Amino acid sequence: MDTFECIITKLDVREFSNQDVPSEIRSKVLEAARLTGSGLNTQHWRFILVNDKQNLKKLAEDSTSGSWVRDANFAVIVLTNPEYNFHLVDAGRVLQNMQLAAWNHEVGSGLFTGIREEKLRGDFGIPNELSPTIIVGFGYPARKMTGKSKKRLPLDRLVYYEKYGSSKSSTASDSGR
Numbered sequence: 001m002d003t004f005e006c007i008i009t010k011l012d013v014r015e016f017s018n019q020d021v022p023s024e025i026r027s028k029v030l031e032a033a034r035l036t037g038s039g040l041n042t043q044h045w046r047f048i049l050v051n052d053k054q055n056l057k058k059l060a061e062d063s064t065s066g067s068w069v070r071d072a073n074f075a076v077i078v079l080t081n082p083e084y085n086f087h088l089v090d091a092g093r094v095l096q097n098m099q100l101a102a103w104n105h106e107v108g109s110g111l112f113t114g115i116r117e118e119k120l121r122g123d124f125g126i127p128n129e130l131s132p133t134i135i136v137g138f139g140y141p142a143r144k145m146t147g148k149s150k151k152r153l154p155l156d157r158l159v160y161y162e163k164y165g166s167s168k169s170s171t172a173s174d175s176g177r
């Protein structure tokens with residue numbers, strides 16, 4: 001899939017079919033994570049791949065906003081090191097790359113950040129120096145995603161030109177174009 005097409009068609013998925021995701025696609029998702037650039041190339045992140053149904057159930061129980069992960073085919077716990085002040089930026093980059101790599105193969109994904117941290121740390125053996133920043137669940141969507149659209153603000157509400165508050169038309173007239 002073309003990259004732009006992948007970005008504009010990807011929606012977060014929270015309902016999954018029980019069709020298995022082939023292991024090659026799972027590997028590509030992890031490879032996309034590995035190849036993501038991190039601040040100063042520190043690669044401070046670590047990833048826990050969760051495949052086992054019982055462990056997916058535990059993940060759901062350890063969450064406050066992602067109980068749907070129970071029905072995912074697999075999930076990835078993204079751990080980052082909060083000593084780096086850019087660790088959340090890194091987490092976002094790695095998340096998006098994994099989601100796009102999956103969606104390129106029509107595998108949907110959803111994330112959650114509402115975590116019962118102590119419980120999760122105990123259940124998955126997470127060391128104190130790493131933060132469980134994001135959990136992403138993957139699987140084929142339960143329903144066709146075509147026809148669904150993103151609810152997003154229009155560009156003219158989001159983008160200013162050259163200076164905060166300046167719309168495109170005012171910039172164009174200011175410069176005589």
Ligand SMILES: Cc1cc2nc3c(=O)[nH]c(=O)nc-3n(C[C@H](O)[C@H](O)[C@H](O)COP(=O)(O)O)c2cc1C
Nearest residue numbers: 010011012013014065066110111112113114150151
């Ligand atoms: C920082 C962040 C935190 C999020 N936390 C949750 C969460 O805890 N649970 C959840 O179901 N979705 C979570 N989401 C997913 C958002 O709700 C989703 O990206 C947004 O609704 C847009 O979805 P769409 O691309 O399908 O339109 C989170 C997204 C981001 C970027």
